[in-house]
Amino acid sequence: MxxxxxxxxxxxxxxxxxxxxxxxxxxxxxxxxxxxGGDNRLVVIILRGGLDGLDLxxxxxxxxxxxxxxxxxxxxxGMETAGGAMLNPACAxxxxxxxxxxxxxxxxxxxxxxxxxxxxxxxxxxxxxTSDLESGGVRDGWLNRMLRHMPNTEMQTAYAIxxxxxxxxxxxxxxxxxxxxxxxxxxxxxxxxxxxxxxxxPEMSHAMMRAxxxxxxxxxxxxxxxxxxxMMSELNDMMDAQMRPKGAGAAKAHVRVxxxxxxxxxxxxxxxxxxxxxxDTHAQQAKKLRKPLEHLSDSLLxxxxxxxxxxxxxxxxxxTEFGRTVAENGTRGTDHGTGGAMILAGGALKGGRVLGxxxxxxxxxxxxxxxxxxxxxxxxYAAWAIxxxxxxxxxxxxxxxxxxxxxxxNPSLLA
Amino acid sequence: xxxDPGLAQTRFGYGRSPEVAGPQSVDQMMALLRGPDLxxxxxxxxxxxxxxxxxxxxxxxxxxxxxxxxxxxxKDTAKEHYMQGRQQARLDAVAWTGAELARRVWTKDAxxxxxxxxxxxxxxxPGKTLFYxxxxxxxxxxxxxxxxxxxxxxxxxxxxxxxxxxxxxxxVYSVGPNSTFxxxxxxxxxxxxxxxxxxxxxxxxxxxxxxxxxxxxxxxAELLTGLTAGIxxxxxxxxxxxxxxxxxxxxxxxxxxRSQMSDIHEVLRDxxxxxxxxxxxxxxxxxxxxxxxxxxxxxxxxxRRFLETEGDLGAVTEALLRHPAAWHTHGDGVGNFKxxxxxxxxxxxxxxxxxxxxxxxxxxxxxxxxxxxxxxMGQPWRAPLGPDxxxxxxTHWLSPxxxxxxxxxALGAPAAVVPDxxxxxxxxxxxxxxxxxxSVRFAAKxxxxxxxxxxxxxxxxxxQRV
Numbered sequence: 001m002x003x004x005x006x007x008x009x010x011x012x013x014x015x016x017x018x019x020x021x022x023x024x025x026x027x028x029x030x031x032x033x034x035x036x037g038g039d040n041r042l043v044v045i046i047l048r049g050g051l052d053g054l055d056l057x058x059x060x061x062x063x064x065x066x067x068x069x070x071x072x073x074x075x076x077x078g079m080e081t082a083g084g085a086m087l088n089p090a091c092a093x094x095x096x097x098x099x100x101x102x103x104x105x106x107x108x109x110x111x112x113x114x115x116x117x118x119x120x121x122x123x124x125x126x127x128x129x130t131s132d133l134e135s136g137g138v139r140d141g142w143l144n145r146m147l148r149h150m151p152n153t154e155m156q157t158a159y160a161i162x163x164x165x166x167x168x169x170x171x172x173x174x175x176x177x178x179x180x181x182x183x184x185x186x187x188x189x190x191x192x193x194x195x196x197x198x199x200x201x202p203e204m205s206h207a208m209m210r211a212x213x214x215x216x217x218x219x220x221x222x223x224x225x226x227x228x229x230x231m232m233s234e235l236n237d238m239m240d241a242q243m244r245p246k247g248a249g250a251a252k253a254h255v256r257v258x259x260x261x262x263x264x265x266x267x268x269x270x271x272x273x274x275x276x277x278x279x280d281t282h283a284q285q286a287k288k289l290r291k292p293l294e295h296l297s298d299s300l301l302x303x304x305x306x307x308x309x310x311x312x313x314x315x316x317x318x319x320t321e322f323g324r325t326v327a328e329n330g331t332r333g334t335d336h337g338t339g340g341a342m343i344l345a346g347g348a349l350k351g352g353r354v355l356g357x358x359x360x361x362x363x364x365x366x367x368x369x370x371x372x373x374x375x376x377x378x379x380x381y382a383a384w385a386i387x388x389x390x391x392x393x394x395x396x397x398x399x400x401x402x403x404x405x406x407x408x409x410n411p412s413l414l415a
Numbered sequence: 416x417x418x419d420p421g422l423a424q425t426r427f428g429y430g431r432s433p434e435v436a437g438p439q440s441v442d443q444m445m446a447l448l449r450g451p452d453l454x455x456x457x458x459x460x461x462x463x464x465x466x467x468x469x470x471x472x473x474x475x476x477x478x479x480x481x482x483x484x485x486x487x488x489x490k491d492t493a494k495e496h497y498m499q500g501r502q503q504a505r506l507d508a509v510a511w512t513g514a515e516l517a518r519r520v521w522t523k524d525a526x527x528x529x530x531x532x533x534x535x536x537x538x539x540x541p542g543k544t545l546f547y548x549x550x551x552x553x554x555x556x557x558x559x560x561x562x563x564x565x566x567x568x569x570x571x572x573x574x575x576x577x578x579x580x581x582x583x584x585x586x587v588y589s590v591g592p593n594s595t596f597x598x599x600x601x602x603x604x605x606x607x608x609x610x611x612x613x614x615x616x617x618x619x620x621x622x623x624x625x626x627x628x629x630x631x632x633x634x635x636a637e638l639l640t641g642l643t644a645g646i647x648x649x650x651x652x653x654x655x656x657x658x659x660x661x662x663x664x665x666x667x668x669x670x671x672x673r674s675q676m677s678d679i680h681e682v683l684r685d686x687x688x689x690x691x692x693x694x695x696x697x698x699x700x701x702x703x704x705x706x707x708x709x710x711x712x713x714x715x716x717x718x719r720r721f722l723e724t725e726g727d728l729g730a731v732t733e734a735l736l737r738h739p740a741a742w743h744t745h746g747d748g749v750g751n752f753k754x755x756x757x758x759x760x761x762x763x764x765x766x767x768x769x770x771x772x773x774x775x776x777x778x779x780x781x782x783x784x785x786x787x788x789x790x791x792m793g794q795p796w797r798a799p800l801g802p803d804x805x806x807x808x809x810t811h812w813l814s815p816x817x818x819x820x821x822x823x824x825a826l827g828a829p830a831a832v833v834p835d836x837x838x839x840x841x842x843x844x845x846x847x848x849x850x851x852x853x854s855v856r857f858a859a860k861x862x863x864x865x866x867x868x869x870x871x872x873x874x875x876x877x878x879q880r881v
Contacts, residue, residue, distance in 0.1 A: 115605075116588070120543040124801075134585070136613040139803055163791045167800050182791055182819040184826050190867040193858035194874060201876040203813050204752075208874075211819030232864050236830075239866055243783055243827035330485040 039313045040389040041265045044273040047320035049280030052334050053341030057085040063361045067327040082354045090293035101351030106342040106381050108356050110374035117336035122321030127168035131404035142401050143273055144171025146386055149396040158271040159264050161257050168273055180256035183221035185238040191223045258299040262306030283331035300345045312347035315385050319378055325370050339372030350415045379405045388414040416742045421848045425881040428525030430761030433845035441736045447524035448564055454522035458514040466553040470546055471647030473500040504549045509778045511552040517773035519760045530563040533703055536804040538574035540583040546646045547582055554579035567726030568687035578644035584611035591640040591658025612636035614802045620686040622695030634662040638669055652676040693721040702807050706749045710740035750880050752809035755792035762873050765846040766833050784828045791820035825870035839868025847877050
């Protein structure tokens with residue numbers, strides 16, 4: 001590849017050589033662990049589209065087969081979780097986590113969202129963390145509100161990762177955003193000239209420098225030394241490639257997101273969030289659900305591998321806007337439902353459990369005779385994960401982070 | 416100073432163009448604004464009627480598909496029709512965005528485009544479903560654009576009562592708890608939904624600090640019950656869904672005799688003329704077009720003009736252009752950092768992307784060079800996270816990700832969207848004017864290749880701060 005023939009140089013070194021005081025830049029000054037109030041880490045993954053909890057954790061028995069003649073027909077995976085449900089075969093890579101006590105599920109949970117089953121509203125409510133949308137007026141997300149109760153939240157404490165702006169992290173507290181899809185190649189000469197044009201604009205200069213230092217560590221982008229015309233034409237090709245969304249590595253975008261999250265969390269960040277799509281399986285679900293489940297597995301395993309020892313103090317919370325219909329539809333898929341599943345992972349967990357009260361699948365047990373009845377509020381588990389990780393008070397969680405939620409008994413998520 | 420030909424283009428337009436002359440006076444800017452909408456004539460889009468017809472047709476196709484019995488030929492045919500309809504809807508949306516960009520790149524009357532964008536973001540209503548995403552551009556074109564020089568109350572009524580907004584803020588689901596409709600349906604029928612009422616008061620008119628209470632929100636929500644609309648179905652008033660009895664909003668009683676649409680118009684007109692609305696709108700205009708911390712005297716003048724004219728937006732716009740504070744420069748510590756859609760649009764204008772390239776843009780090109788990059792820059796095209804629109808604060812946009820994504824675009828996109836890249840040494844002058852800073856001129860000259868030269872000009876503070 002062209003890149004290797006070029007001599008890369010760190011932009012950071014360069015700007016220092018240019019007399020630019022990068023070390024004094026507030027955005028690059030490391031925040032000490034003590035300043036953020038501890039070693040625990042929280043990752044929130046929003047599963048956009050409505051994960052089918054009943055296909056993630058398949059209850060064994062005739063009831064499910066009656067409701068899902070094709071979806072429940074395949075051979076049980078053999079990965080039997082507490083309570084007897086079988087883990088979806090596509091989650092096989094996650095089985096070692098379960099065995100190690102680093103994976104846990106909550107069944108039959110949902111947000112307070114009911115009846116309309118719209119992705120848009122369901123996701124808004126999930127990320128706003130409120131009890132309803134009808135009264136309107138909520139502009140920020142629960143993850144951002146959580147930050148204002150954490151001691152000494154600094155610039156580097158929280159990251160929202162990925163191309164899409166997220167309501168979850170929006171609000172008054174500073175949250176760093178970065179998408180590993182942001183990538184460019186610039187000659188070192190170009191980088192120097194850009195510094196020159198931004199010399200009198202410290203705000204722009206700092207943000208640009210930070211962007212350059214992020215990209216310089218990436219696979220396909222960064223600042224390159226060029227010393228002849230051949231290299232310039234290669235540079236042109238690389239710039240073209242950066243505009244192609246389906247370019248090299250695009251398929252693994254979710255892995256790059258997880259890698260970036262892990263790198264930040266290993267460093268000074270203590271909170272990260274991102275989203276994974278593809279869960280809206282209205283048709284051919286047996287096939288369509290495989291990919292998002294694989295992406296979720298990749299993300300969790302990437303976090304674990306890349307976090308190293310820090311995985312031991314990490315809790316990952318994956319939640320979705322709603323579950324899906326209990327019965328399969330006419331196109332071997334499922335439609336928007338209500339009760340669903342939550343996934344917890346991380347070395348900080350007690351693990352190896354399926355939490356939540358099982359409501360049953362008999363018609364009378366269902367919500368509106370079609371959906372799994374939610375028996376608990378998914379926000380309650382997120383709240384406990386926060387409380388155990390960062391020590392937030394009950395009052396802060398019940399009144400501000402998740403207004404209207406009742407924390408109730410401690411599910412003791414962390415080991 | 417009361418006029419500057421450079422700022423007239425950069426602050427009150429989509430930047431300089433090497434081929435379109437900028438206005439030479441405030442009089443000329445006002446004459447263009449008060450004249451016919453030439454850009455819309457030159458770069459036409461589908462009529463609102465046709466869009467609505469097409470949406471209705473697509474809804475019908477979906478219904479046929481959903482109802483057809485599985486496994487039959489009829490099902491396959493219906494699916495094919497529905498999929499073709501969706502594909503056409505996508506292509507219509509692509510063509511629409513192409514035309515909007517062509518207007519921004521080639522118009523002489525660029526302030527009209529900026530005003531349209533500003534008001535579209537004051538009344539955002541991105542579709543929540545496929546159908547409403549399809550009708551979103553038509554909403555901006557027909558409910559917002561014709562009113563940018565008209566009365567604020569007319570724009571308020573047209574935006575708030577459009578099917579697009581009624582769906583976006585859930586008014587279509589709101590039913591008076593004691594209405595005939597609720598009584599007939601009995602248990603299980605949906606009740607009152609306050610969403611639209613709250614946003615009208617908080618975002619569209621009085622502002623979050625305005626003189627309203629939760630009681631006013633509730634009363635306005637009750638007054639708004641009865642409004643319905645649908646896919647391709649014009650807004651109507653259904654008395655059966657309306658909450659019976661009168662409602663009191665900000666101390667005035669409405670619907671004293673019977674429930675009717677005219678009371679909804681009346682309350683919206685009253686809210687539009689309220690002093691708090693004048694203050695809210697005046698400040699928002701000054702912040703958006705001039706600075707995050709605008710001159711108080713400027714805000715005062717805009718507010719006064721709004722009140723004197725009962726919300727004549729043409730008069731308010733003229734007051735803005737005639738105020739010296741609107742022409743203060745960065746030297747005076749005044750100015751804004753361009754939002755991403757303005758950054759990209761003004762770059763396309765500086766590059767003079769040919770009109771036919773924009774009008775005939777393909778779905779792939781639009782995705783690659785416009786919608787996907789805008790998303791990365793933090794501003795998905797016309798789709799803010801909530802009904803409060805995009806952030807105004809410069810600090811929000813000055814993020815590493817935002818700037819990184821802009822640089823990625825500036826290095827990669829220009830070479831793809833124009834046949835030949837201009838010489839950076841010329842480009843720096845056509846884009847930044849004779850007042851281009853020496854450092855940017857030097858960078859344009861010293862760049863190792865054209866692409867970087869162009870990117871350095873587009874990334875410069877002189878281009879991004881206006």
